Amino acid sequence: MSRTYSISELASEFDLTTRSIRFYEDQELLHPSRRGQTRVYSSKDRVRLKLTIRGKRLGFSLAEIRELFELWDETRSGSKKQLHLMLSKIGDRRAALDQQMKDITMVQLELESAEIRCRQALEELLEKEPQEKQNEEERTGTSDKASAPSSATMH
Amino acid sequence: MSRTYSISELASEFDLTTRSIRFYEDQELLHPSRRGQTRVYSSKDRVRLKLTIRGKRLGFSLAEIRELFELWDETRSGSKKQLHLMLSKIGDRRAALDQQMKDITMVQLELESAEIRCRQALEELLEKEPQEKQNEEERTGTSDKASAPSSATMH
DNA sequence: AAACAAGTTTACGTTAACGTAAAGCTATTG
DNA sequence: CAATAGCTTTACGTTAACGTAAACTTGTTT
Numbered sequence: 001m002s003r004t005y006s007i008s009e010l011a012s013e014f015d016l017t018t019r020s021i022r023f024y025e026d027q028e029l030l031h032p033s034r035r036g037q038t039r040v041y042s043s044k045d046r047v048r049l050k051l052t053i054r055g056k057r058l059g060f061s062l063a064e065i066r067e068l069f070e071l072w073d074e075t076r077s078g079s080k081k082q083l084h085l086m087l088s089k090i091g092d093r094r095a096a097l098d099q100q101m102k103d104i105t106m107v108q109l110e111l112e113s114a115e116i117r118c119r120q121a122l123e124e125l126l127e128k129e130p131q132e133k134q135n136e137e138e139r140t141g142t143s144d145k146a147s148a149p150s151s152a153t154m155h
Numbered sequence: 156m157s158r159t160y161s162i163s164e165l166a167s168e169f170d171l172t173t174r175s176i177r178f179y180e181d182q183e184l185l186h187p188s189r190r191g192q193t194r195v196y197s198s199k200d201r202v203r204l205k206l207t208i209r210g211k212r213l214g215f216s217l218a219e220i221r222e223l224f225e226l227w228d229e230t231r232s233g234s235k236k237q238l239h240l241m242l243s244k245i246g247d248r249r250a251a252l253d254q255q256m257k258d259i260t261m262v263q264l265e266l267e268s269a270e271i272r273c274r275q276a277l278e279e280l281l282e283k284e285p286q287e288k289q290n291e292e293e294r295t296g297t298s299d300k301a302s303a304p305s306s307a308t309m310h
Numbered sequence: 311a312a313a314c315a316a317g318t319t320t321a322c323g324t325t326a327a328c329g330t331a332a333a334g335c336t337a338t339t340g
Numbered sequence: 341c342a343a344t345a346g347c348t349t350t351a352c353g354t355t356a357a358c359g360t361a362a363a364c365t366t367g368t369t370t
Binding site: 006007008018022036037038039 | 346347349
């Protein structure tokens with residue numbers, strides 16, 4: 001059990017370049033084993049990669065993410081002083097994330113009001129100009145590869 | 156009413172350098188007026204600065220933030236096609252923020268479990284070594300003078 | 311008047327996070 | 341067997357978001 005992955009498998013699964021994955025290893029976020037000279041990634045490596053991506057989406061630097069990994073790894077073997085330091089750092093992170101939550105809520109509200117404003121402007125346009133023959137492109141061609149399904153929000 | 160601000164006032168209020176604020180202007184996030192050659196910031200400018208900082212905390216690039224500002228500004232004067240484009244972009248942003256919310260929740264859970272794990276390790280330490288003097292390894296070359304629990308800097 | 315504080319422009323330097331060749335190993339496939 | 345596919349290392353290039361320094365203007369204080 002617990003299968004392994006090649007670098008390109010992971011790359012395509014998470015929509016990264018192999019360059020990035022090797023770079024993450026260089027920054028000590030990943031520690032794949034080798035078969036010959038070829039990198040072999042375990043499920044644990046895969047999880048780490050997933051966490052890395054998640055951290056990046058939250059604006060963490062690779063160095064910060066590495067720090068969190070190290071904290072986690074050394075939790076078992078830490079001395080008393082080490083453990084207290086870890087608790088302090090974890091506390092800092094949690095506080096920062098709480099702040100982020102608040103930020104997101106604020107921005108969501110602003111975007112929501114922008115959307116409403118936008119729809120109202122559209123309605124007014126349609127009232128003043130009932131039926132012109134203006135043909136439009138319908139689809140805005142902006143394909144955003146990395147982002148989630150865009151129909152998620154509404155209300 | 157609606158007072159004005161100097162660049163250094165804003166800098167100290169939001170804990171930025173004046174360099175940053177001028178840079179934001181260079182990137183067209185701010186448009187302060189001038190008295191002579193000196194920049195004069197309005198309350199509206201201040202709000203924009205606040206939003207900029209908030210956006211940065213969420214991992215937006217300055218270019219993205221600028222885009223959002225422009226969307227907002229042009230909402231009133233937009234054509235039908237423009238308005239639909241805006242709605243689409245707003246939708247993308249909202250979806251991305253929803254994803255971020257989920258990410259944060261996940262990471263919060265992980266940090267929480269890390270904290271618990273940490274506290275347990277501490278408890279075990281205190282049970283095995285009720286009030287011993289100093290023993291075991293734990294002498295890591297580097298002498299750390301200030302052992303105060305100073306809350307670690309986050310950044 | 312001289313010095314100081316606060317502001318300005320110009321411009322080169324720096325760091326993070328990759329992108330983009332170039333050149334070489336290695337296994338398999340037509 | 342030669343070519344292709346996939347992997348590797350090495351190394352220089354690029355972009356964003358400022359930092360830092362120099363040289364200058366303008367107003368205020370001593």
